[in-house]
Amino acid sequence: MHERKAHINLTLWKFYLQPALTAPENFGVVEKQLSPLQKRNLGEVAKVLSQIATGRQFGGDNIYLQPLNAFIVESIERLTVLTENVIAVPDAESTFDIDEYNDLYAKNKPTLYIKMADIFAIYTLIANDLVHLCPNRDDVLREIMQDLGSAKHNESEMRSAGLSDIQLFLTPKLYETEDPDALVKLLFMETKRCILYIIRVQTGSNLMEILVKRVTPEDEHKWQMLLNDDFASGSNTRGVYSDANMVDVTRMSYFDLKRMALENIMRLEQAGRITRQNYYQDILNAIALDIRTKSRRRVQRQRELEGVRLTLSNLHEKAKYLEQQRKSYDDYIEQAMATLQNKKG
Structure with a gap:
């Protein structure tokens, strides 16, 4: 990654900044020719900037410039940030307001x-x-x-x-858009759901300690009280991380809930998603991140819902357009058949 950033810095400097600095009269930066002294001064400035762009300090061949090495080291990271800001552009989808369904309802091929x-x-x-x-x-x-x-x-x-x-x-090529990690992601979400309920019933110094802790009748009673609060009769809530493909936790005992969570954790560990080296802290970190970004994800889902509605509306318009096209073709064919029959006599 460091080599890649250095290559980008060097490209920006070599092909865009250095020519305008060393020969500004050729690129419209100044209107008159520079004197030899001015060109020599700009050359020295360019020499310093070149060292910054290449990420190297001055050596023995430039002893009089070695006092600037501290400035060069400090400026390398600043140039990297500047370069990243220059090349950071929004993706084409957001710029042109298109999505993967655009090709389905577009009437004209790009x-x-x-x-x-x-x-x-x-x-x-x-x-x-x-x-x-x-x-x-x-x-x-x-x-x-x-x-x-x-x-x-x-x-x-x-x-x-x-x-x-x-x-x-440009003709669209429809590829299979299934996520190869979809099953692992669903399993991880289901595990987060179980863990969030588990830590509301039992506590411990870390998640592994809670998972191996023995289940007592008091824990089962606390679990039932929690279910009554979260899934009260007449309530429309489906609980945290709700999904149609997830197990119905309201029909499970607390013991079964912990057993399912442990089985899921073993499968996630085999998939390399989490590790017991940190006592499965990754799951708790993911839950904390979901809580912090809950509002942002709600806005994102609202945008996605609006996009789906717009796509559905555009698809209806495309269907009407295609139906009109089909009717025009049918009318033309009927007219042509009638003309042929009349000419046959």
Whole structure:
């Protein structure tokens, strides 16, 4: 990660900031030519900034600049923060207000116009920095670049075909959107639900101590009182972390609740989600995080609900449009058949 940040800093400095600093008259920064002294001074400033961008201090070849090494060390992190702010842009979905359902109700396919030279320029940039863009071997971008093959070979073929500007109609490809970790996430949520009830009945110095503590009749009575308070008759509440796929805890004894929680914890530990090294503190931390972000998640769910309603409305509009199109085609076919029959006589 540190090498990746240093590479981004160096790219921003080398291709954007350094040229404008060392030759400002060529980039419209100043209107008149600089004197030799001014250029030399800017060169010295550029030398310091270059050390900051590369993350290196001055060595023996620049003894007179070594007193600035403390400033360079301090400025490296500041430049990293500056670079991250420069490259931090919102994702396309939020910028253009689209989601994964947009392709389902859009009447016109999005069209991309691009020059062939731009395509291969982008390809070359990605190919040169593929190691930094895709540090993982199983990255999808690596597979795409491998399927595309050599840029020079493809470019020569396209140039021989006389292509310069390319018009691409973007057709959606519907992939399976199931989350491979969905079962583990559901199990973790169910476990958090059990733990939240358990720690309201029994206490201890850590979660593992509570889980192995013996269940007494007083604990069972306290559990029943808790259920009566949370699931009172006539109440619409379904309890914390409620989900249609979760077990109904109202029909369980406190002993069965703890047994199910322990079984879930063993499965989560085998999946590598939690560890007993910290006495399963990760579960308590997750519960605490859910409590702190409860309001934020409620707003997020409200936005998602509004998005679903908008998508449903757009789908209805698309259905009406397609029905009109089908009716127009049917009327045209009937008219054509009638014309053919009349001409047959």
